[in-house]
Amino acid sequence: MLIRQNVLERIRAGEVTLVFRRWTRPAVTAGGTLKTAVGVLAIDSVERIPLRRITAKDARLAGYNTLAELTSFLTGRDGDVYRLALRFAGADPRVSLRESLPSPEEIARICSALRRMDERSRRGPWTFTVLSLIGSRPGVRAPDLAQSLGRETLQFKADVRRLKELGLTKSLAVGYRLSPRGQAVVGQQPIP
Numbered sequence: 246m247l248i249r250q251n252v253l254e255r256i257r258a259g260e261v262t263l264v265f266r267r268w269t270r271p272a273v274t275a276g277g278t279l280k281t282a283v284g285v286l287a288i289d290s291v292e293r294i295p296l297r298r299i300t301a302k303d304a305r306l307a308g309y310n311t312l313a314e315l316t317s318f319l320t321g322r323d324g325d326v327y328r329l330a331l332r333f334a335g336a337d338p339r340v341s342l343r344e345s346l347p348s349p350e351e352i353a354r355i356c357s358a359l360r361r362m363d364e365r366s367r368r369g370p371w372t373f374t375v376l377s378l379i380g381s382r383p384g385v386r387a388p389d390l391a392q393s394l395g396r397e398t399l400q401f402k403a404d405v406r407r408l409k410e411l412g413l414t415k416s417l418a419v420g421y422r423l424s425p426r427g428q429a430v431v432g433q434q435p436i437p
Contacts, residue, residue: 253283257333261308264329267322287334342412343424383422
């Protein structure tokens with residue numbers, strides 16, 4: 246679920262506590278969390294709601310100046326309207342993880358996890374190929390990196406997100422780079 250940066254900042258500050266979306270089915274669940282550019286958000290509730298039941302107060306709590314602005318945002322989109330109550334839950338644990346240098350034991354565990362990802366992949370080993378590519382071409386747009394591997398951009402980005410979960414990559418304004426943790430792992434592993 247994408248949330249604009251300015252809204253994320255207001256959620257972190259406690260000024261915005263609701264988000265409204267139109268979905269054919271909810272993309273998040275109550276009790277879950279969402280990792281964002283400002284940190285982790287806790288999702289307290291996800292409720293389907295008729296558009297006519299949204300109030301001006303709801304609109305303000307969602308960061309809109311008026312109910313008409315929020316209604317305009319939701320009108321003309323497919324799916325049911327959902328109201329999400331959320332709050333800032335803390336820093337993204339991947340930030341400190343990616344900056345930490347792994348011990349030899351951690352490197353072995355990470356490499357084992359990467360091998361399992363490769364084994365489950367329908368297209369064969371990819372993890373160290375993608376890490377090497379990012380390491381050699383930091384700041385290059387995802388579509389360009391994907392194309393150099395003959396891959397679809399969305400699938401490539403999904404793979405990079407899996408590496409990011411392990412603290413191995415960092416997203417930049419444009420493209421990616423290896424984190425210190427990722428550099429340590431790549432430096433210890435022969436690249437296929």
